[in-house]
Amino acid sequence: MFESFDTRQTLSKKDFKALEPGLRAALVDAQFELVQGADFPVLILLSGFDALSRAACAKQLMTWLDSRHMRPFAIMHDEEAARIYPPMWRYWQALPTKGNIGLFLSTWYDDSIRGALLKSDAGFDLDRRLDKIVRFEDMLANEGALILKFLLVEGREEQLEDLKVTKASKHEPWKITEADKRLRTAARKDYDAVLDLAKTIVGVTHKGYAPWVPIASTNEEHRDMAVGKSLLAALKSRLERPAAPERPPAAPFVSTVKDGNVLDTLDLTQTLERDAYKDALKAQRRKLTRLTTGKAFEERSLIVAFEGNDAAGKGGAIRRVVQGLDPRLSRVVPVSKPTAEEDAHPYLWRFWRHIPRRGHTTLFDRSWYGRVLVERVEGFAKSHEWQRAYDEICAFEQDLTGAGAIVVKVWLAINKDEQLARFQDRENTPHKRLKITDEDWRNRDKWDDYRTAVHDMVTRTSTPCCPWSLIPANDKRFARVAVLKTINDRIEAALAD
Amino acid sequence: MFESFDTRQTLSKKDFKALEPGLRAALVDAQFELVQGADFPVLILLSGFDALSRAACAKQLMTWLDSRHMRPFAIMHDEEAARIYPPMWRYWQALPTKGNIGLFLSTWYDDSIRGALLKSDAGFDLDRRLDKIVRFEDMLANEGALILKFLLVEGREEQLEDLKVTKASKHEPWKITEADKRLRTAARKDYDAVLDLAKTIVGVTHKGYAPWVPIASTNEEHRDMAVGKSLLAALKSRLERPAAPERPPAAPFVSTVKDGNVLDTLDLTQTLERDAYKDALKAQRRKLTRLTTGKAFEERSLIVAFEGNDAAGKGGAIRRVVQGLDPRLSRVVPVSKPTAEEDAHPYLWRFWRHIPRRGHTTLFDRSWYGRVLVERVEGFAKSHEWQRAYDEICAFEQDLTGAGAIVVKVWLAINKDEQLARFQDRENTPHKRLKITDEDWRNRDKWDDYRTAVHDMVTRTSTPCCPWSLIPANDKRFARVAVLKTINDRIEAALAD
Incomplete structure (x- = not known):
């Protein structure tokens, strides 16, 4: 892509002025359609080593388009957020809703570029990073996003010049962050390394659904016109299609449940006597307190996803865990039905919102696994949606654990008779009424479908860093202690690493 | 309240155990009603000088109630947020939605208590702080919130003891923040000063709609039972009422428009020739860039509320301002219709969400003034709602300016003929279609009502720190330059302070 690329392309001021009104009108028209009825968001990434050029180009786009429906995102400070949340957290917060445009001046490529050029992290693995990026953009595209990645490319000569601060109009002293400066200095030292890196990144992450568009950026008029035209073409082409394209899965989904359901391996007859329960509960609760308030935990965080049959005792188990926190x-x-705001974002956005900062804990009462449980069984998600969710969820959990989070996933399992008894009990006990609804009874009719879904979920998303823990829960006392013990064991193992 | 208050009240462990199941069942029942259908949020404030006691009491409440609908809020770190956002920002973010309970372990009283006791800020004015708190809670109550403020009171002897760390169960080493420690040390030095301060705070801020409930907290069982019972009584009493009570305004609302409308003072015939416009625009735009990227602005922020007649040219003016940023x-x-999530919060919450951090700018295309404009005229807000909004908005803007924000409010004024001409032009110009809707035509029928509303808005909310700027906008060029100049003048004046 770069060998044959002429970074010297120019457009005269006169030609720019002649072309601009038509382009702007067409862009505003396309955005009008987007805002009015399109059910997809647009992500524009502006990459390149010249922060001033990126900012100037962004400003031009903000001027052409309706800035009320276009939000620039840039990380200008060494923010606390970068330190206390998983790295991807900030990008998730910045994702545009359907009908809106997110203009990313800081992108999920930044860490990879810095890591590769500055070589400050010995364990840095570019391939692995790029692989994660591919998965992330694949997910965004599958969720409907239109993704355009512009690479603003300067020629070797410009790259070798000093920081463009002096070239920038003195009336527009755009701030250059320290990160920008460090990076640019590294690039000046070894232009070939920069070119190689760009080739690698583009080579691995250029996809039909998230293409890289190189833009010669030495001449401002050419740069802005080229970006504007390219954006217009992409918007129009996408708006003309009747619906978001759905890429077929690599292989048809086959449930592995025929080889036996993992739930059958559970011994639901296990119980715990009252006195033993009281002692064990107290000991585990105190241990949890000790583990989550110690010095070592301050750099970690705890995320627990509680799933289970209806009436399996999630609420009671959560209460016992809360007592230790x-x-x-x-x-x-x-976790219940998504709000309209949540629905206008990619599926996992509503869980990212609640991811704890370092040193903190979030207990999810039901979780992102709803996608492959209730949404699969009830048909709320289309088959291709829940089928790709297994991979998306694994990538999500890797983003969390990679940043030090301890992710625990428990399934509380009861059998059908026990559920019936508990439903009846709930309806007859005043302070339990909150817990029983008509939906619970309807779900019960699909008991076997849920069993299959649970089996597939467990076999496909039990990863080394985030295994499922299946908890026999016919006996509430046994289950509560088992949940606490599971959490404690996982924290202990993580802190020992 | 304190003279006759026995801090020695106790409840035996045995009595506690006997009472607890009944209380818990009743609390869960009340919360069930709250979650299912109540259209109000509940705010529980836990105050007092013993952080451990507050945390232990909170834990008990989290255990009794359904913790899925109850969210504790505590500031545990010297967070970046405290430095880069206005102080009230964090509390607004933590406000519970309707049907939910917010459990505040850190409260908007904390700064006042610290300021009064630690005397680190020479200009600290307790009366003014408490006055602001009264207005804030008044607003919350008017928006429907049930507010309960518990003051956990220890006796003189406990207060004189060392930090209760040693008394806390060694299995529950709740973290004590540095702020907690400093405060407690100050309190130990001068118990009478603490008592006086508590009396003053309670005296000024104890209201029927936001009562203080003193709780003897030396004995844990008594403390938790007293808080639980008090909460239960308040919940039940509020749930039994058919609707949120509406306190009548102190005085009936009288529009002052009869003395002449402020809009009549505007000279709408002012124009700017093309060349003069180009020069002035460029100069003002560059000045804006210089002002908002200079060192002095880093500790400030800029908030501009754009209001005006439909088709007055807000979008075009915003675009010219964006070009300078x-x-x-x-x-x-x-700003358009609130989302369901925004609707479940007090009115101003959806604007607090977008308040910029230090060094940043937010331009609001329409604003919180919708309450006293479209919501008043169209009847979307009840009369008592928009009538009290003038005061609420002034308090809101004070919270912003008090934290260094520069708040600019512009009204773009055109006359009726000019609006008609622009509506017709919009319908005939492709790239302006985005801007014209049936609603615009309907609004136009209420031209005079809007004029009255604008007059009342301007006369009631033009404060010394946040004056309104009325901009003649029949000539777009004149208006755009005037908007930029207004903003620049205000920034310049603020930075010169």
Whole structure:
């Protein structure tokens, strides 16, 4: 792509002025359609080593398009957020909603570029990073996003010049961050290394659904016109299609449940006597307190996904876990139907919102696994949606654990008779009424479908860093202690690493 | 309240155990009703000088109630947020939605208590702080919130003891923040000063709609039972009422428009010739860039509310302002109908969400003034809602300016003939279609009502720190330059302070 690329392309000021009104009108028209009815978001990435050029180009786009529906995103400070949340957290917060445009001046490529050029991290693995990026953009595209990645390319000569600060209009002293400066200095030292890196990144991450568009950026008029035209073409082409394209899965989905359901391996008859329960509960609760308030935990975080049959005792188990946590450092997030705001984002966005900062804990009462459980069984998600969710979820959990989070996933399992008894009990006990709805009874009718879904979920998403823990829960006491013990064991193992 | 208050009240462990199941069942029942259908949020404040006692009490409440619908809020770190956002920002972010309970272990009283006791800020004015708190809670109550403020009171002897760290169960080493420690040390030095301060705070801020409930907290069982019972009584009493009570305004609302409309003072015939416009625009745009990227601005922020008649040219004016701003440090927020999530919060919450951090700018295309404009005229807000909004908005803007924000409010004024001409032009110009809807035509029928609303808005919310700027906008060029100049003048004046 770069060998044959002429970084010297120019457009005269006169030609720019002649072309601009038509382009702008067409862009505004396309954006009008986008805002009015399109059910997809647009992500524009502006990459390149010249922060001033990126900012100037962004400003031009903000001027051409309706800035009310276009939001620039840039990381200008060494923010606390970068330190206390997983790295991807900030990008997820910045994702545009359907009908809107996100203009990314800082992107998920930045860490990879810095890591590769600055060589400050010995364990840095570019291939692995790029692989994660491919998965991330694949997910975004599958969720409907239109992704355009512009690479603003300067010639060898410009690259060798000093920081463009002096070239920037003195009336527009755009701030250059320290990160920008370090990076540019590294690039000046070894232009060939920069070119090689660009080739590698583009080579691995250039996809039909998230293409790289190189733009010669030495001449401003050419740069802005080329970006504008390219954006217009992409918007028009996408708007003309009747619906978001759906890439077929690599292989048809086959449930592995025929080889036996993992739930059959559970011994649901296990129980715990009252006194033993009280002692064990107290000991585990105290251990949890100790583990989550110690010095070692300050750089970690705890995320627990509670799943299970209806009436399996999630609420009671959560309550026992809460008793071991500092209320100032933890919270419980109930997961039910997404709000309209959540629905306008990629599926996992509503869980990213509640990911805890370092030293904190979030307990999810139901979780992102709803995608492959209730949404699969009830048909709320299309088959290609829940089928690709297994991979998306594994990538999501890797983003979390890679940043030090301890992710625990428990399935509380009861049998059908036990559920019936508990449903009846709930309807007859005043302070349990909150827990029983008509939906619970309807779900019960699909007991076997849910069993299959659970089996597929467990076999496909039990990874070394985030294994599933299946907890026999016919006996509430046994289950509560087992949940606490599972969490404690996982924290202990993680802190020992 | 304190003279006759026995801090020695106790409840035996045995009595606690006997009472607990009944209380818990009743609390869960009340919360069930709250979650299912109540249209109000509950705010529980836990105050007092013993952080451990507050945390232990919070933990008990989290255990009794359904923690999925109850969210504790505590500031545990010297967070970046405290430095880069206005102080009230964090509390607004933590406000519970309708049907939910917010459990505040850190409260908007903390700064006042610290300021009064630690005397680190020479200009600290307790009366003014408490006055602001009264207005804030008044607003919350008017928006429907049930507010309960518990003051956990220890006796003189406990207060004189050392930090209760040693008394806390060694299995529950709740973290004590540095702020907690400093405060407690100050309190130990001068118990009478603490008592006086508590009396003053309670005296000024104890209201029927936001009562203080003193709780003897020396004995844990008594403390938790007293808080639980008090909460239960408040929940039940509020749930039994058919609807949120509406306190009548202190005085009936009288529009002052009869003395002449401020809009009549405007000279709408002012124009600017093309060449003069180009020069002035360029100069003002560059000045804006210089002002908002200079060192002095780093500790400030800029918030501009754009209001005006439909088709007055807000979009065009915003575009010219955007051209002077760094896209990495600014954003435009279009204000339209609130989302369901925003609707479940007090009215001003959806604007607090977008308040810029220090050094950044937010341009609001329409603003919080919708309450006293479209919501008043169209009847979307009840009369008592928009009538009290004038005061609420002034308090909101004070919170912003008090933290260094520069708040500019512009009204773009055109006359009725000019609006008609522009509506027709919009319908005939492809790239302006985005800007014209049936609603615009309907609004036009209420031209005079809007004029009255604008007059009342301007006369009631033009404060010394946040004056309104009325901009004649029949001539777009004149208006755009005037908007930029207004913003620049205000920034310049603020930075010169």
